[in-house]
Amino acid sequence: MTRVVVAGTAFGRIYLDAVSAAPDLTLAGILANGSDYSRDCAARYGVPLFGSVDDVPGDVGTACVVVRSGALGGQGTELAQAFLRRGVHVLQEHPVHADEIAANLRIARANEVAYAVNTLYPRLRPVRRFLAAADVLRRRQRLDFIDAACNSQVAYPLLDVLGRMTGGLRPWAFGEAHSAERQPFSSMHAEVGGVPVTLRIQNQVHPGDPDNHSYLLHRISVGCEGGVLSLADTHGPVLWNPRLHSPRDETGRLMMAGPGTERLDVPSTVVLGEEAPGTYHQVFAELWPDAVAESLRALHRAAAEPNRRMTDGQWALGVSRMWSALTARIGMPELVEPPEPEPIPLADLLAVKGTA
Incomplete structure (x- = not known):
């Protein structure tokens, strides 16, 4: 022990x-x-x-x-x-x-x-599932784009996740950050592991309550020839959207049914994994401690394997250097002091019906 x-x-x-x-x-x-x-x-x-x-x-x-x-x-x-x-x-x-x-x-x-x-977040079970699915895509097809959004306070682990998705941090680059009045997110074009990335970062912080007031932690989509894989939230779920592609008949019209349209006979969105997203109580009590335990197990594996220590150390250096470059681009966070957010009752959303 x-x-x-x-x-x-x-x-x-x-x-x-x-x-x-x-x-x-x-x-x-x-x-x-x-x-x-x-x-x-x-x-x-x-x-x-x-x-x-x-x-x-x-x-x-x-x-x-x-x-x-x-x-x-x-x-x-x-x-x-x-x-x-x-x-x-x-x-x-x-x-x-x-x-x-x-x-x-x-x-x-x-x-x-x-x-x-x-960096904690790559060890979360939903993120591990997302990374495993991204690995399947990367081994079969080229990754064509990544779209990612986060709060600036969790940009450091986002870069770790992106590097794991693409199979490596290099080559990486960050373009100019752009923001507009009344827009909570800054945006930029970037590259991680040679894959084009669009980044949106909420670079805002409440000086008296820095751990709150994020619109989201992480939201990531990666696209390839076959479709788009998405991490809807840091805590899941993981979604797969197979690419819509319909053949044409002899008149040039898109075919919507019949022989030759078998690829259309799949769900337009699939939730990967059977574990449903938990409450925030469960996130704090179960999901995050589980991720810490995973990180400790990785540390102890490295303790037993000197070569792994060197590899892991170089990775940690790379993530930190990327983070420094990114924060230099986006600058100091805007100081905001919004009131405590008003929750929206889930029952109200579940009761919504489509309009005619």
């Missing part, structure tokens, strides 16, 4: 749930600043609260650093490096600047341990 310590109790709560639920992991403690909330967290999980890396016992094998990195003005990278120097494997929550990643990889190599940046 690998003993794991989690640093941070804000988003770190997801990591605490992940480690606590994993059969092959043991939560050894929490590293935090000693606030009342952190003490309550430690009591709730029945583990000790540590005030510094030096206080963590020597039998801890893995540390999850869920504290803001230097890229966001936090101490997360310093904590990661302190653990790495102690010979502890480290999973650090994104975003992390490429220079910090490079330094962390050097320290990890010197101490023969694994280090990884967790």
